Amino acid sequence: xxxxxxxxxxxxxxxxxxxxxxxxxxxxxxxxxxxxxSACNRQPWTFIVVRDEAHRTExxxxxxxxxxxxxxxxxxxxxxxxxxxxRSDGKLHGDIDLAIAVDHMTLCAAELGLGTCWVCAFKPDExxxxxxxxxxxxxxxxxxxxxxxxxxxxxxxxxxxxxxRWERF
Ligand SMILES: Cc1cc2nc3c(=O)[nH]c(=O)nc-3n(C[C@H](O)[C@H](O)[C@H](O)COP(=O)(O)O)c2cc1C
Numbered sequence: 001x002x003x004x005x006x007x008x009x010x011x012x013x014x015x016x017x018x019x020x021x022x023x024x025x026x027x028x029x030x031x032x033x034x035x036x037x038s039a040c041n042r043q044p045w046t047f048i049v050v051r052d053e054a055h056r057t058e059x060x061x062x063x064x065x066x067x068x069x070x071x072x073x074x075x076x077x078x079x080x081x082x083x084x085x086x087r088s089d090g091k092l093h094g095d096i097d098l099a100i101a102v103d104h105m106t107l108c109a110a111e112l113g114l115g116t117c118w119v120c121a122f123k124p125d126e127x128x129x130x131x132x133x134x135x136x137x138x139x140x141x142x143x144x145x146x147x148x149x150x151x152x153x154x155x156x157x158x159x160x161x162x163x164x165r166w167e168r169f
Contacts, residue, residue: 006111011152013115016071019147025112026073032108033077035065038097039085045101048131055130060127063119063142071115071144076127077102082136098140105143115148122135 001009026049033047050056056069068074077098078079084094106116119142 001111001141004115006107008101008155009152010106011155012111012117013144013150013152014065014067014117015148015150016067016115016144016146017149018070018072020072021146025109025114026145028112029075029105029108032104033101034103036097036104038100039093040099042083042085044094045079046080046082046098046137047101048078050074050076050131053097058130059127059142062130063122066096067117068119068142068144070147073145074121075105075143075145076131076139077105077141077143078131079138079140080126081138084089086163095140102141102143105145109145112144113147116145118143119144123135 030044030047030049033045034043037043050059051073056071056074060066060069061072077093079098081092081094084092084097102118106118109116119141122139122142124139126143127133131139133139
């Protein structure tokens with residue numbers, strides 16, 4: 001499968017089979033995140049793997065939809081805001097770093113036949129509490145990981161000529 005075919009294949013999955021994910025596959029997904037680039041190579045991430053069923057159920061307080069905790073694994077991608085790189089104008093780059101790492105993981109998962117869905121619309125305070133995060137660590141993405149119980153939706157994207165400009169805005 002070419003890289004573009006893999007990008008085509010990945011889509012958000014919001015229904016999961018209860019089958020466990022093999023440890024080897026989980027490790028590959030985490031490795032794909034670990035290898036991601038980050039601003040100044042700060043690697044400000046921690047990936048918290050939530051597998052325990054009771055703990056996943058508790059995550060429902062942070063994000064209500066049932067399918068999140070239906071997945072056998074939820075990876076909480078968190079950013080250490082103290083170690084993330086800050087540009088001269090103050091812009092913190094942790095979210096960008098985390099997004100790259102999570103995108104690596106979603107693509108790796110798709111290659112392994114696993115489904116994922118980015119989840120950012122969670123209640124951050126609840127996620128912090130349930131994950132035991134210290135003040136300087138921010139929950140950025142909750143990523144359910146498991147075998148899909150549904151087909152992904154076809155891609156609906158703007159055409160290139162609408163999103164690409166040449167030389168100037
Ligand atoms: C940063 C980000 C946050 C997202 N947060 C959520 C979310 O909280 N809940 C959800 O169901 N989908 C979420 N999504 C999934 C998007 O809705 C989805 O990626 C988009 O509709 C395109 O569909 P596709 O992933 O199947 O290509 C998020 C995606 C991104 C990139």
